[in-house]
Amino acid sequence: MRIDRRHFMALPGAALGASLLAAENTVPWHQKIRRVGQINMTEHDPVALNVEEWADYWASLKVDAVLVSVTGILAFYPTKIPYFRRAKYLGDRDFFGDCCAAAKKRGIHVIARMSPDLQWEEALQPHPEWFERDRDGNFVPHTEEPTLYRTCMYTTYFTEQIPAIMREVNSRYDVDGIFTNAWPPLGRLPVCYCEQCRRLPAAGTPAYWDRFNERTLYLWKLYDSIAKEKKPDNLYFANLGGGIRATPNLKLLEKVCYWFNCDNQGRGGDDTPMWVCAEQGRVCQSIMKGRTSTNVTGAYSTGAIRWRNVSKSPAEAQIWMDQTVASGMVPWYHFVGGEHGLGEDRRWQAPGRKYFNWIARHDKHFFNKRTIANLGVVIGQRTNLFYKSPAGNSVADHMNGLYYALLEGRFLFDFVHEDDLGEENLKKYSALLLPNTALLSDRQCGQLRAYVESGGSLLATFEASMYDERNRRRPDFGLADVFGIHRAGDVKGPNGNSFYARIERQHDILNGFTDTNLLPGAVYRLPVSPVDDPVLTVIPPYPAYPPELSYPRVPKTNEPAVVLRENGRSRLIYFPGDIERTMWRSGHTDLSRLLQNSVHWLLRGNTTVAVEGEGIVETFAWETQAGFAVHLLNYTNPNLHRGWVRRFYPISAQRVRMKLPAAAQIAKVELLRAETEIPFRQTSATLEFIVPKVSDYEVAAIIPK
Ligand SMILES: [Zn+2]
Numbered sequence: 001m002r003i004d005r006r007h008f009m010a011l012p013g014a015a016l017g018a019s020l021l022a023a024e025n026t027v028p029w030h031q032k033i034r035r036v037g038q039i040n041m042t043e044h045d046p047v048a049l050n051v052e053e054w055a056d057y058w059a060s061l062k063v064d065a066v067l068v069s070v071t072g073i074l075a076f077y078p079t080k081i082p083y084f085r086r087a088k089y090l091g092d093r094d095f096f097g098d099c100c101a102a103a104k105k106r107g108i109h110v111i112a113r114m115s116p117d118l119q120w121e122e123a124l125q126p127h128p129e130w131f132e133r134d135r136d137g138n139f140v141p142h143t144e145e146p147t148l149y150r151t152c153m154y155t156t157y158f159t160e161q162i163p164a165i166m167r168e169v170n171s172r173y174d175v176d177g178i179f180t181n182a183w184p185p186l187g188r189l190p191v192c193y194c195e196q197c198r199r200l201p202a203a204g205t206p207a208y209w210d211r212f213n214e215r216t217l218y219l220w221k222l223y224d225s226i227a228k229e230k231k232p233d234n235l236y237f238a239n240l241g242g243g244i245r246a247t248p249n250l251k252l253l254e255k256v257c258y259w260f261n262c263d264n265q266g267r268g269g270d271d272t273p274m275w276v277c278a279e280q281g282r283v284c285q286s287i288m289k290g291r292t293s294t295n296v297t298g299a300y301s302t303g304a305i306r307w308r309n310v311s312k313s314p315a316e317a318q319i320w321m322d323q324t325v326a327s328g329m330v331p332w333y334h335f336v337g338g339e340h341g342l343g344e345d346r347r348w349q350a351p352g353r354k355y356f357n358w359i360a361r362h363d364k365h366f367f368n369k370r371t372i373a374n375l376g377v378v379i380g381q382r383t384n385l386f387y388k389s390p391a392g393n394s395v396a397d398h399m400n401g402l403y404y405a406l407l408e409g410r411f412l413f414d415f416v417h418e419d420d421l422g423e424e425n426l427k428k429y430s431a432l433l434l435p436n437t438a439l440l441s442d443r444q445c446g447q448l449r450a451y452v453e454s455g456g457s458l459l460a461t462f463e464a465s466m467y468d469e470r471n472r473r474r475p476d477f478g479l480a481d482v483f484g485i486h487r488a489g490d491v492k493g494p495n496g497n498s499f500y501a502r503i504e505r506q507h508d509i510l511n512g513f514t515d516t517n518l519l520p521g522a523v524y525r526l527p528v529s530p531v532d533d534p535v536l537t538v539i540p541p542y543p544a545y546p547p548e549l550s551y552p553r554v555p556k557t558n559e560p561a562v563v564l565r566e567n568g569r570s571r572l573i574y575f576p577g578d579i580e581r582t583m584w585r586s587g588h589t590d591l592s593r594l595l596q597n598s599v600h601w602l603l604r605g606n607t608t609v610a611v612e613g614e615g616i617v618e619t620f621a622w623e624t625q626a627g628f629a630v631h632l633l634n635y636t637n638p639n640l641h642r643g644w645v646r647r648f649y650p651i652s653a654q655r656v657r658m659k660l661p662a663a664a665q666i667a668k669v670e671l672l673r674a675e676t677e678i679p680f681r682q683t684s685a686t687l688e689f690i691v692p693k694v695s696d697y698e699v700a701a702i703i704p705k
Pocket residue numbers: 131132133152153154192193194195196197
């Protein structure tokens with residue numbers, strides 16, 4: 001359990017019982033952090049960065065920890081370890097030691113930052129076994145600096161060289177933890193043909209993933225044990241992130257990971273939606289359940305086109321930190337290099353200070369105990385890593401489409417990891433959504449079956465459960481009996497037009513569709529056998545051009561475009577089309593409405609927090625150390641779907657209605673951004689209040705009597 005030291009310090013002495021103090025003392029420091037800072041050090045910094053100014057800056061942001069570079073590529077202290085090249089401008093200076101001492105003098109924890117991913121050409125000959133190889137056995141040079149080569153995580157570089165550096169740092173400095181940048185790999189699993197890797201199963205297969213996970217777990221435990229050789233409260237943590245496309249099995253890491261850091265620093269001018277930082281927070285919460293998660297906000301120019309030493313739009317950095325905090329993570333503010341003392345571009349510094357000091361004024365409201373959502377979205381890591389979509393490489397589009405529909409419908413939801421479908425974890429959810437969760441094991445299907453039998457509701461789309469956990473295609477759905485569906489053919493695609501859905505009868509999921517017999521179907525579908533009394537049926541695709549030919553050849557079939565079922569309290573919906581992906585690619589508002597109506601039907605109108613008002617808003621609601629908190633992120637912005645945010649466009653009154661999960665009597669509701677109290681009304685377990693305005697972000701802190 002998280003306990004905020006400052007919160008208890010604020011209480012009168014008499015209220016500070018011995019038991020509370022004892023409980024607080026058992027919580028390690030890294031579970032109480034609220035703010036982290038980093039200037040990523042360059043090899044020029046030993047002569048460029050003003051260490052006192054650096055430490056003063058981070059102290060002024062009230063950070064709990066800073067990252068100081070040890071690295072494995074370049075040494076920032078006079079190391080004695082062979083093939084650990086000293087930074088070019090280090091000379092005889094102990095730059096790491098100076099930074100470490102300056103931070104400690106100001107009461108800031110120090111994390112030693114390492115980078116095990118690259119080594120110099122001078123190590124190729126004495127240590128060829130350290131390096132990644134291509135298919136032809138060649139070393140793999142770094143794309144930007146050709147005298148650096150990629151190392152391989154299955155070699156002694158990771159079990160001998162990196163541990164030697166960690167132990168040397170432990171032996172010399174008062175560090176509080178060790179962090180590895182660039183490992184585990186982000187976004188893609190390694191493909192290597194070195195001697196060790198040739199003995200592994202083929203890259204890109206579930207069998208390879210098992211070995212990758214074993215190795216990741218082994219190295220994590222090894223590094224954590226080294227961190228703890230220094231002090232029992234020290235820890236090791238790695239770079240995770242990657243959102244739903246993380247490479248290691250996050251659920252396996254749960255037992256060894258006490259700090260989930262996300263290298264999810266920001267977007268560029270591409271079409272990445274604004275919410276990917278909040279989405280990352282949902283991934284963290286599904287695994288960490290309240291333990292420390294951090295997200296790095298790059299205050300420099302992030303994106304495919306980069307300027308590492310120039311600031312990004314401050315509004316873009318701010319909405320990233322808003323999402324970090326709202327989704328339950330801790331912000332880690334980041335810039336690269338300290339030329340001329342503390343950077344030639346200093347525009348990022350004041351906004352970071354202002355934001356972190358705002359957080360510090362309200363710390364007690366950001367210690368979250370649990371979310372109070374009753375809707376879960378299953379995240380399938382196996383599907384994201386191994387499923388081959390008929391539409392090409394677009395697995396993430398399923399989540400993007402569903403996410404957007406859930407935001408439009410203002411639903412409160414959690415992510416639920418595919419390996420966490422046990423009764424204990426699912427009991428809080430009235431409904432679960434499976435956005436084309438194609439790979440599901442027999443056990444996972446069994447857990448979902450049990451969830452439905454106990455009254456839970458379920459929505460699935462397209463190829464959900466058509467593959468087992470080894471990516472082997474099943475003859476029929478693993479969840480066939482649960483949804484009452486059977487595969488009746490192979491995946492079908494468009495032909496000019498995508499398929500249409502004919503309305504056969506009225507139903508709650510069709511609310512709002514009047515004056516039409518037809519709805520858009522989806523681009524792809526997996527045909528299923530006819531069902532009794534269908535609500536929507538498939539009209540197969542036909543040419544879109546020439547328009548002379550654009551009319552339905554087969555105007556009516558009995559192939560279902562949706563299968564609905566009620567089973568006691570449980571409600572079930574299966575869409576044979578990839579409707580959430582199609583919604584994302586087409587932008588079609590009917591498909592978003594159909595998804596929203598479907599979720600409303602599953603939940604029977606039972607929402608834990610309802611927020612009414614204009615605008616596109618993402619909502620989080622938490623039970624906190626101090627009571628409850630409702631977080632509203634305002635995405636109403638022309639840069640919602642393409643970075644960067646230039647400015648914010650405030651939205652007016654948002655009416656919040658909340659079912660309090662406990663029999664709490666509320667004393668006050670305080671807006672943390674506006675820093676003002678607002679009126680509220682409580683009727684038994686329902687709390688209502690109006691947030692008059694949201695610029696980028698508002699937090700309604702709800703404080704019980
Ligand atoms: Zn290898």
